[in-house]
Amino acid sequence: MPNISETLKQATEILQASGIVEARREAKSLLAFVLDKNQTFLVAHSEYELSVEEKTQFQAVLERRASREPFQYIVGRQEFCGLDFTVTKDVLIPRLETEMLVEAAIEILRKNARFCEVGIGSGCISVSILHQVKTASAIGLDASERALAIAERNAKTHRVLERLELKLSNVFDNLQDEKDEKFDLIVSNPPYISSEEMKTLQREVRDFEPHIALTDGKDGLSIVEKIIGTAPNFLKADGFLLMEIGFNQAIKVREMFDKTIWREVEILPDIQSILRMVKAKKGTRDKGQGISER
Helix, strand or coil, X not given: CCEHHHHHHHHHHHHHHCCCCCHHHHHHHHHHHHHCCCHHHHHHCCCCECCHHHHHHHHHHHHHHHCCCCHHHHHCEEEECCEEEECCCCCCCCCHHHHHHHHHHHHHCCCCCEEXXXXXXXXXXXXXXXXXXXXXXXXXXXXXXXXXXHHHHHHHHCCXXXXXXXXXXXXXXXXXXXXXCCEEEEEECXXXXXXXXXXXCCHHHHCCCCHHHCECCCCCCXXXXXXXXXXXXXXXXXXXXXXXXXXXXXXXXXXXXXXXXXXXXXXXXXXXXXXXXXXXXXXXXXXXXXXXXX
């Protein structure tokens, strides 16, 4: 049977041939996952021979990654805001740039604050907020029952499920018959990729992540516009909307805000200086103060 050193050499060659950029690193991560060991073990025990079962299991995950299936779906988890989240093909893989939504939300929320997440997916945003703001509670909406099941699992793992209500809903549709509840914050990472942009995405995203969470099948702005237009109905006065947007959407999104409803609208950059997040504050009809950008 091949040892660790030989296995990694062969796996690296296979991943390189498949277009994986960091092939050696990913080969080591996959093997560590199969062996249930850390990478220090791989270095210290390079002559360790894999069992027949281990070889078979590694070959299976290697083939999945060579087909460009994301590493996170293969291992079933991804770190986000310092927490470990279960992920499957039913939800988007949490990304570093989305952590800025969580950071902004934590700054906004106060004692006994209540918020709503539109498109909760894996629950990474809501769960991370609730994990940090112990007095907050939330409703998480999603159009996918399978996504809601993953969010529930992650909320249980991080012990915040008692403060998180999960509801099947396309944007706010299933909140229309609720009691007149108003939130301090609405947060969302909506499907904002256009159908044309979908064609240009790397295979890991285009072929494996759920399209319903990536694109509206149009120009990428229809759901964004629906959230902006409907959110005031569910926000308290001085409540906030936080939303991630596409790298080239800032101007169009800014124009969607009614200045007689929203007191402040800021379009904020991520760590790469890309205008990535909208932060808007609801006012009253006599307090329209225009739009600021920074």
